Amino acid sequence: MREGKKLERRNLEQGQALMTEGEEGGELFLLLDGVVDVEVNGDRVAEIGPGALLGERALLEGGKRTATVWATTPIRVAVVPPDAIDESALPELAASHRRED
Numbered sequence: 001m002r003e004g005k006k007l008e009r010r011n012l013e014q015g016q017a018l019m020t021e022g023e024e025g026g027e028l029f030l031l032l033d034g035v036v037d038v039e040v041n042g043d044r045v046a047e048i049g050p051g052a053l054l055g056e057r058a059l060l061e062g063g064k065r066t067a068t069v070w071a072t073t074p075i076r077v078a079v080v081p082p083d084a085i086d087e088s089a090l091p092e093l094a095a096s097h098r099r100e101d
Helices: 056-060 087-095
Strands: 008-012 017-019 028-033 036-040 043-048 068-071 075-080
Touching: none
Parallel strands: none
Antiparallel strands: 008 075, 017 068, 028 075, 036 043, 036 068
């Protein structure tokens, strides 16, 4: 992330989608509080808690979300806009995540 950017915060209620598989996506999300489920093709593939950075695959793979992420508890995220992202760090970040398919 580039320095000097103030990040928007969003709150979602249990059951709301943070991102939906197949939709366009250009920002990253830092999960500050709560737990999310990750679904690919309707199958639950992961449960993720605070501290996770979400959404990098869309930035690396053509701008489309590769999974749906549901709030399984109320969540709070920081939104990292495209102009605050250091794209040179994305491949390393993505390599540290398990591929959902």
